[in-house]
Amino acid sequence: MRWTDLKECCDYYNINYKSLCTYMQKNKISKEEALSHYYQYYKYNRFTYNHVTYDSFAACCMAYEIKPICVRRYAKRKHFLLRHALSSYLNYHNKRKIYFCGQEYITFTSCCRAFGCNASYVSAYAKRHGISREEALKFYINRIEKQEGQKIDSRTFVFRDSIYHDLSDCCRNLGINVRSVYGYMWRTKKSRVEAVEYYYTKPFVE
Structure with missing residues:
Protein backbone atom coordinates (compact mmCIF):
# COMPACT_ATOMS: atom_id res chain seq x y z
CA MET A 1 0.00 0.00 0.00
CA ARG A 2 1.32 3.47 -0.91
CA TRP A 3 1.04 6.51 1.35
CA THR A 4 1.16 10.22 0.57
CA ASP A 5 3.35 10.87 3.62
CA LEU A 6 4.71 9.27 6.77
CA LYS A 7 2.01 10.68 9.04
CA GLU A 8 -0.75 9.12 6.94
CA CYS A 9 0.94 5.75 7.28
CA CYS A 10 1.27 6.22 11.06
CA ASP A 11 -2.39 7.16 11.38
CA TYR A 12 -3.44 4.04 9.50
CA TYR A 13 -1.52 1.74 11.84
CA ASN A 14 -2.37 3.77 14.96
CA ILE A 15 1.30 4.67 15.46
CA ASN A 16 2.26 7.86 17.27
CA TYR A 17 3.87 10.00 14.57
CA LYS A 18 5.93 12.14 16.97
CA SER A 19 7.20 9.09 18.84
CA LEU A 20 8.27 7.48 15.59
CA CYS A 21 10.15 10.62 14.49
CA THR A 22 11.90 10.80 17.86
CA TYR A 23 12.82 7.12 17.58
CA MET A 24 14.25 7.75 14.08
CA GLN A 25 16.41 10.66 15.23
CA LYS A 26 17.58 8.97 18.41
CA ASN A 27 18.64 5.78 16.64
CA LYS A 28 19.65 7.46 13.37
CA ILE A 29 17.67 5.05 11.23
CA SER A 30 15.51 5.39 8.13
CA LYS A 31 11.74 5.86 8.05
CA GLU A 32 11.32 2.31 6.78
CA GLU A 33 13.34 0.84 9.66
CA ALA A 34 11.45 2.89 12.25
CA LEU A 35 8.11 1.92 10.73
CA SER A 36 9.10 -1.74 10.72
CA HIS A 37 9.98 -1.54 14.41
CA TYR A 38 6.72 0.17 15.37
CA TYR A 39 4.64 -2.04 13.11
CA GLN A 40 5.97 -5.17 14.81
CA TYR A 41 5.15 -3.59 18.15
CA TYR A 42 1.69 -2.71 16.83
CA LYS A 43 1.02 -6.29 15.66
CA TYR A 44 2.35 -7.77 18.90
CA ASN A 45 0.12 -5.58 21.06
CA ARG A 46 -3.13 -6.09 19.18
CA PHE A 47 -5.68 -7.98 21.23
CA THR A 48 -8.56 -10.16 20.02
CA TYR A 49 -11.57 -10.91 22.18
CA ASN A 50 -14.94 -12.36 21.15
CA HIS A 51 -13.84 -12.37 17.50
CA VAL A 52 -13.11 -8.63 17.57
CA THR A 53 -9.53 -7.34 17.23
CA TYR A 54 -8.56 -4.22 19.16
CA ASP A 55 -5.45 -2.06 18.84
CA SER A 56 -4.42 -3.11 22.33
CA PHE A 57 -5.60 -4.86 25.47
CA ALA A 58 -6.31 -1.44 26.99
CA ALA A 59 -8.49 -0.50 24.00
CA CYS A 60 -10.47 -3.71 24.47
CA CYS A 61 -11.03 -2.98 28.16
CA MET A 62 -12.11 0.57 27.36
CA ALA A 63 -14.66 -0.80 24.90
CA TYR A 64 -16.18 -2.79 27.77
CA GLU A 65 -15.90 0.22 30.11
CA ILE A 66 -13.58 -1.44 32.60
CA LYS A 67 -10.11 -0.43 33.77
CA PRO A 68 -7.21 -2.41 32.21
CA ILE A 69 -5.19 -2.21 35.43
CA CYS A 70 -8.00 -3.96 37.34
CA VAL A 71 -8.03 -6.87 34.89
CA ARG A 72 -4.23 -7.12 34.91
CA ARG A 73 -4.20 -7.27 38.71
CA TYR A 74 -6.96 -9.87 38.63
CA ALA A 75 -4.99 -11.93 36.10
CA LYS A 76 -1.86 -11.74 38.23
CA ARG A 77 -3.71 -12.69 41.41
CA LYS A 78 -5.48 -15.65 39.77
CA HIS A 79 -2.54 -16.63 37.53
CA PHE A 80 -4.78 -16.29 34.46
CA LEU A 81 -3.93 -15.34 30.90
CA LEU A 82 -5.28 -11.89 30.03
CA ARG A 83 -8.05 -13.24 27.80
CA HIS A 84 -9.24 -15.66 30.48
CA ALA A 85 -8.95 -12.96 33.13
CA LEU A 86 -10.97 -10.52 31.03
CA SER A 87 -13.75 -13.04 30.50
CA SER A 88 -13.88 -13.93 34.18
CA TYR A 89 -13.72 -10.29 35.25
CA LEU A 90 -16.54 -9.32 32.89
CA ASN A 91 -18.74 -12.10 34.27
CA TYR A 92 -18.09 -10.83 37.79
CA HIS A 93 -18.64 -7.25 36.66
CA ASN A 94 -21.96 -8.09 35.00
CA LYS A 95 -23.23 -9.96 38.06
CA ARG A 96 -22.77 -6.80 40.11
CA LYS A 97 -25.04 -4.78 37.82
CA ILE A 98 -28.45 -3.90 39.14
CA TYR A 99 -31.66 -2.78 37.47
CA PHE A 100 -33.75 -0.38 39.50
CA CYS A 101 -36.67 1.80 38.43
CA GLY A 102 -36.05 0.98 34.79
CA GLN A 103 -32.37 1.97 34.82
CA GLU A 104 -29.16 -0.06 34.85
CA TYR A 105 -26.46 0.69 37.39
CA ILE A 106 -22.91 -0.69 37.45
CA THR A 107 -23.17 -1.63 41.13
CA PHE A 108 -25.67 -1.48 43.96
CA THR A 109 -23.54 1.25 45.53
CA SER A 110 -23.75 3.45 42.43
CA CYS A 111 -27.52 2.89 42.38
CA CYS A 112 -27.85 4.01 45.99
CA ARG A 113 -25.68 7.05 45.36
CA ALA A 114 -27.86 8.08 42.44
CA PHE A 115 -30.77 8.36 44.87
CA GLY A 116 -28.72 9.98 47.64
CA CYS A 117 -28.69 6.87 49.83
CA ASN A 118 -25.87 5.21 51.73
CA ALA A 119 -25.45 1.67 50.36
CA SER A 120 -24.12 0.26 53.64
CA TYR A 121 -27.16 1.55 55.56
CA VAL A 122 -29.53 0.16 52.94
CA SER A 123 -27.84 -3.26 52.96
CA ALA A 124 -27.86 -3.37 56.76
CA TYR A 125 -31.57 -2.48 56.81
CA ALA A 126 -32.33 -5.22 54.27
CA LYS A 127 -30.45 -7.82 56.32
CA ARG A 128 -31.98 -6.69 59.60
CA HIS A 129 -35.55 -6.91 58.27
CA GLY A 130 -35.07 -9.94 56.03
CA ILE A 131 -35.98 -8.14 52.81
CA SER A 132 -34.24 -7.58 49.48
CA ARG A 133 -31.84 -4.69 48.99
CA GLU A 134 -34.19 -3.24 46.37
CA GLU A 135 -37.04 -3.18 48.90
CA ALA A 136 -34.76 -1.58 51.47
CA LEU A 137 -33.67 1.04 48.96
CA LYS A 138 -37.29 1.90 48.21
CA PHE A 139 -37.84 2.37 51.95
CA TYR A 140 -34.94 4.81 52.18
CA ILE A 141 -36.04 6.66 49.05
CA ASN A 142 -39.52 7.11 50.52
CA ARG A 143 -37.92 8.33 53.72
CA ILE A 144 -35.89 10.97 51.87
CA GLU A 145 -38.90 12.02 49.80
CA LYS A 146 -40.90 12.63 52.97
CA GLN A 147 -38.03 14.71 54.38
CA GLU A 148 -37.67 16.77 51.22
CA GLY A 149 -41.36 16.91 50.38
CA GLN A 150 -40.80 15.98 46.75
CA LYS A 151 -40.13 13.04 44.48
CA ILE A 152 -36.50 12.11 43.92
CA ASP A 153 -35.21 12.12 40.37
CA SER A 154 -32.13 9.90 40.34
CA ARG A 155 -30.81 11.61 37.24
CA THR A 156 -30.42 15.13 38.63
CA PHE A 157 -29.65 17.01 41.82
CA VAL A 158 -30.28 20.73 42.21
CA PHE A 159 -28.30 22.89 44.62
CA ARG A 160 -28.33 26.68 44.68
CA ASP A 161 -29.92 26.84 41.22
CA SER A 162 -27.22 24.63 39.70
CA ILE A 163 -28.16 21.26 38.21
CA TYR A 164 -25.84 18.29 38.77
CA HIS A 165 -25.94 14.74 37.46
CA ASP A 166 -26.48 13.40 40.98
CA LEU A 167 -25.53 14.06 44.60
CA SER A 168 -22.03 12.64 44.12
CA ASP A 169 -21.47 14.91 41.12
CA CYS A 170 -22.54 17.92 43.16
CA CYS A 171 -20.22 17.06 46.05
CA ARG A 172 -17.32 16.41 43.68
CA ASN A 173 -17.76 19.80 42.02
CA LEU A 174 -18.01 21.60 45.36
CA GLY A 175 -15.08 19.76 46.91
CA ILE A 176 -17.25 18.12 49.56
CA ASN A 177 -16.81 14.57 50.86
CA VAL A 178 -19.97 12.78 49.75
CA ARG A 179 -19.64 10.19 52.54
CA SER A 180 -19.68 12.98 55.09
CA VAL A 193 -29.90 19.76 50.10
CA GLU A 194 -29.63 20.67 53.78
CA ALA A 195 -26.71 18.28 54.24
CA VAL A 196 -24.83 19.72 51.26
CA GLU A 197 -25.61 23.25 52.45
CA TYR A 198 -24.16 22.41 55.86
CA TYR A 199 -20.83 21.30 54.40
CA TYR A 200 -20.85 23.99 51.73
CA THR A 201 -21.09 26.77 54.30
CA LYS A 202 -18.73 25.01 56.72
CA PRO A 203 -16.11 23.43 54.42
CA PHE A 204 -13.68 22.69 57.22
CA VAL A 205 -16.14 20.87 59.42
CA GLU A 206 -16.02 17.06 59.16
Missing part, protein backbone atom coordinates in the same frame (compact mmCIF):
# COMPACT_ATOMS: atom_id res chain seq x y z
CA VAL A 181 -22.89 14.26 53.52
CA TYR A 182 -24.50 10.82 53.74
CA GLY A 183 -23.44 10.47 57.36
CA TYR A 184 -24.78 13.90 58.27
CA MET A 185 -28.11 13.13 56.59
CA TRP A 186 -28.72 9.99 58.59
CA ARG A 187 -27.43 11.41 61.88
CA THR A 188 -29.56 14.54 61.72
CA LYS A 189 -32.46 13.37 59.50
CA LYS A 190 -31.75 16.35 57.24
CA SER A 191 -32.49 16.40 53.52
CA ARG A 192 -29.81 16.04 50.85
Whole structure:
Protein backbone atom coordinates (compact mmCIF):
# COMPACT_ATOMS: atom_id res chain seq x y z
CA MET A 1 0.00 0.00 0.00
CA ARG A 2 1.32 3.47 -0.91
CA TRP A 3 1.04 6.51 1.35
CA THR A 4 1.16 10.22 0.57
CA ASP A 5 3.35 10.87 3.62
CA LEU A 6 4.71 9.27 6.77
CA LYS A 7 2.01 10.68 9.04
CA GLU A 8 -0.75 9.12 6.94
CA CYS A 9 0.94 5.75 7.28
CA CYS A 10 1.27 6.22 11.06
CA ASP A 11 -2.39 7.16 11.38
CA TYR A 12 -3.44 4.04 9.50
CA TYR A 13 -1.52 1.74 11.84
CA ASN A 14 -2.37 3.77 14.96
CA ILE A 15 1.30 4.67 15.46
CA ASN A 16 2.26 7.86 17.27
CA TYR A 17 3.87 10.00 14.57
CA LYS A 18 5.93 12.14 16.97
CA SER A 19 7.20 9.09 18.84
CA LEU A 20 8.27 7.48 15.59
CA CYS A 21 10.15 10.62 14.49
CA THR A 22 11.90 10.80 17.86
CA TYR A 23 12.82 7.12 17.58
CA MET A 24 14.25 7.75 14.08
CA GLN A 25 16.41 10.66 15.23
CA LYS A 26 17.58 8.97 18.41
CA ASN A 27 18.64 5.78 16.64
CA LYS A 28 19.65 7.46 13.37
CA ILE A 29 17.67 5.05 11.23
CA SER A 30 15.51 5.39 8.13
CA LYS A 31 11.74 5.86 8.05
CA GLU A 32 11.32 2.31 6.78
CA GLU A 33 13.34 0.84 9.66
CA ALA A 34 11.45 2.89 12.25
CA LEU A 35 8.11 1.92 10.73
CA SER A 36 9.10 -1.74 10.72
CA HIS A 37 9.98 -1.54 14.41
CA TYR A 38 6.72 0.17 15.37
CA TYR A 39 4.64 -2.04 13.11
CA GLN A 40 5.97 -5.17 14.81
CA TYR A 41 5.15 -3.59 18.15
CA TYR A 42 1.69 -2.71 16.83
CA LYS A 43 1.02 -6.29 15.66
CA TYR A 44 2.35 -7.77 18.90
CA ASN A 45 0.12 -5.58 21.06
CA ARG A 46 -3.13 -6.09 19.18
CA PHE A 47 -5.68 -7.98 21.23
CA THR A 48 -8.56 -10.16 20.02
CA TYR A 49 -11.57 -10.91 22.18
CA ASN A 50 -14.94 -12.36 21.15
CA HIS A 51 -13.84 -12.37 17.50
CA VAL A 52 -13.11 -8.63 17.57
CA THR A 53 -9.53 -7.34 17.23
CA TYR A 54 -8.56 -4.22 19.16
CA ASP A 55 -5.45 -2.06 18.84
CA SER A 56 -4.42 -3.11 22.33
CA PHE A 57 -5.60 -4.86 25.47
CA ALA A 58 -6.31 -1.44 26.99
CA ALA A 59 -8.49 -0.50 24.00
CA CYS A 60 -10.47 -3.71 24.47
CA CYS A 61 -11.03 -2.98 28.16
CA MET A 62 -12.11 0.57 27.36
CA ALA A 63 -14.66 -0.80 24.90
CA TYR A 64 -16.18 -2.79 27.77
CA GLU A 65 -15.90 0.22 30.11
CA ILE A 66 -13.58 -1.44 32.60
CA LYS A 67 -10.11 -0.43 33.77
CA PRO A 68 -7.21 -2.41 32.21
CA ILE A 69 -5.19 -2.21 35.43
CA CYS A 70 -8.00 -3.96 37.34
CA VAL A 71 -8.03 -6.87 34.89
CA ARG A 72 -4.23 -7.12 34.91
CA ARG A 73 -4.20 -7.27 38.71
CA TYR A 74 -6.96 -9.87 38.63
CA ALA A 75 -4.99 -11.93 36.10
CA LYS A 76 -1.86 -11.74 38.23
CA ARG A 77 -3.71 -12.69 41.41
CA LYS A 78 -5.48 -15.65 39.77
CA HIS A 79 -2.54 -16.63 37.53
CA PHE A 80 -4.78 -16.29 34.46
CA LEU A 81 -3.93 -15.34 30.90
CA LEU A 82 -5.28 -11.89 30.03
CA ARG A 83 -8.05 -13.24 27.80
CA HIS A 84 -9.24 -15.66 30.48
CA ALA A 85 -8.95 -12.96 33.13
CA LEU A 86 -10.97 -10.52 31.03
CA SER A 87 -13.75 -13.04 30.50
CA SER A 88 -13.88 -13.93 34.18
CA TYR A 89 -13.72 -10.29 35.25
CA LEU A 90 -16.54 -9.32 32.89
CA ASN A 91 -18.74 -12.10 34.27
CA TYR A 92 -18.09 -10.83 37.79
CA HIS A 93 -18.64 -7.25 36.66
CA ASN A 94 -21.96 -8.09 35.00
CA LYS A 95 -23.23 -9.96 38.06
CA ARG A 96 -22.77 -6.80 40.11
CA LYS A 97 -25.04 -4.78 37.82
CA ILE A 98 -28.45 -3.90 39.14
CA TYR A 99 -31.66 -2.78 37.47
CA PHE A 100 -33.75 -0.38 39.50
CA CYS A 101 -36.67 1.80 38.43
CA GLY A 102 -36.05 0.98 34.79
CA GLN A 103 -32.37 1.97 34.82
CA GLU A 104 -29.16 -0.06 34.85
CA TYR A 105 -26.46 0.69 37.39
CA ILE A 106 -22.91 -0.69 37.45
CA THR A 107 -23.17 -1.63 41.13
CA PHE A 108 -25.67 -1.48 43.96
CA THR A 109 -23.54 1.25 45.53
CA SER A 110 -23.75 3.45 42.43
CA CYS A 111 -27.52 2.89 42.38
CA CYS A 112 -27.85 4.01 45.99
CA ARG A 113 -25.68 7.05 45.36
CA ALA A 114 -27.86 8.08 42.44
CA PHE A 115 -30.77 8.36 44.87
CA GLY A 116 -28.72 9.98 47.64
CA CYS A 117 -28.69 6.87 49.83
CA ASN A 118 -25.87 5.21 51.73
CA ALA A 119 -25.45 1.67 50.36
CA SER A 120 -24.12 0.26 53.64
CA TYR A 121 -27.16 1.55 55.56
CA VAL A 122 -29.53 0.16 52.94
CA SER A 123 -27.84 -3.26 52.96
CA ALA A 124 -27.86 -3.37 56.76
CA TYR A 125 -31.57 -2.48 56.81
CA ALA A 126 -32.33 -5.22 54.27
CA LYS A 127 -30.45 -7.82 56.32
CA ARG A 128 -31.98 -6.69 59.60
CA HIS A 129 -35.55 -6.91 58.27
CA GLY A 130 -35.07 -9.94 56.03
CA ILE A 131 -35.98 -8.14 52.81
CA SER A 132 -34.24 -7.58 49.48
CA ARG A 133 -31.84 -4.69 48.99
CA GLU A 134 -34.19 -3.24 46.37
CA GLU A 135 -37.04 -3.18 48.90
CA ALA A 136 -34.76 -1.58 51.47
CA LEU A 137 -33.67 1.04 48.96
CA LYS A 138 -37.29 1.90 48.21
CA PHE A 139 -37.84 2.37 51.95
CA TYR A 140 -34.94 4.81 52.18
CA ILE A 141 -36.04 6.66 49.05
CA ASN A 142 -39.52 7.11 50.52
CA ARG A 143 -37.92 8.33 53.72
CA ILE A 144 -35.89 10.97 51.87
CA GLU A 145 -38.90 12.02 49.80
CA LYS A 146 -40.90 12.63 52.97
CA GLN A 147 -38.03 14.71 54.38
CA GLU A 148 -37.67 16.77 51.22
CA GLY A 149 -41.36 16.91 50.38
CA GLN A 150 -40.80 15.98 46.75
CA LYS A 151 -40.13 13.04 44.48
CA ILE A 152 -36.50 12.11 43.92
CA ASP A 153 -35.21 12.12 40.37
CA SER A 154 -32.13 9.90 40.34
CA ARG A 155 -30.81 11.61 37.24
CA THR A 156 -30.42 15.13 38.63
CA PHE A 157 -29.65 17.01 41.82
CA VAL A 158 -30.28 20.73 42.21
CA PHE A 159 -28.30 22.89 44.62
CA ARG A 160 -28.33 26.68 44.68
CA ASP A 161 -29.92 26.84 41.22
CA SER A 162 -27.22 24.63 39.70
CA ILE A 163 -28.16 21.26 38.21
CA TYR A 164 -25.84 18.29 38.77
CA HIS A 165 -25.94 14.74 37.46
CA ASP A 166 -26.48 13.40 40.98
CA LEU A 167 -25.53 14.06 44.60
CA SER A 168 -22.03 12.64 44.12
CA ASP A 169 -21.47 14.91 41.12
CA CYS A 170 -22.54 17.92 43.16
CA CYS A 171 -20.22 17.06 46.05
CA ARG A 172 -17.32 16.41 43.68
CA ASN A 173 -17.76 19.80 42.02
CA LEU A 174 -18.01 21.60 45.36
CA GLY A 175 -15.08 19.76 46.91
CA ILE A 176 -17.25 18.12 49.56
CA ASN A 177 -16.81 14.57 50.86
CA VAL A 178 -19.97 12.78 49.75
CA ARG A 179 -19.64 10.19 52.54
CA SER A 180 -19.68 12.98 55.09
CA VAL A 181 -22.89 14.26 53.52
CA TYR A 182 -24.50 10.82 53.74
CA GLY A 183 -23.44 10.47 57.36
CA TYR A 184 -24.78 13.90 58.27
CA MET A 185 -28.11 13.13 56.59
CA TRP A 186 -28.72 9.99 58.59
CA ARG A 187 -27.43 11.41 61.88
CA THR A 188 -29.56 14.54 61.72
CA LYS A 189 -32.46 13.37 59.50
CA LYS A 190 -31.75 16.35 57.24
CA SER A 191 -32.49 16.40 53.52
CA ARG A 192 -29.81 16.04 50.85
CA VAL A 193 -29.90 19.76 50.10
CA GLU A 194 -29.63 20.67 53.78
CA ALA A 195 -26.71 18.28 54.24
CA VAL A 196 -24.83 19.72 51.26
CA GLU A 197 -25.61 23.25 52.45
CA TYR A 198 -24.16 22.41 55.86
CA TYR A 199 -20.83 21.30 54.40
CA TYR A 200 -20.85 23.99 51.73
CA THR A 201 -21.09 26.77 54.30
CA LYS A 202 -18.73 25.01 56.72
CA PRO A 203 -16.11 23.43 54.42
CA PHE A 204 -13.68 22.69 57.22
CA VAL A 205 -16.14 20.87 59.42
CA GLU A 206 -16.02 17.06 59.16
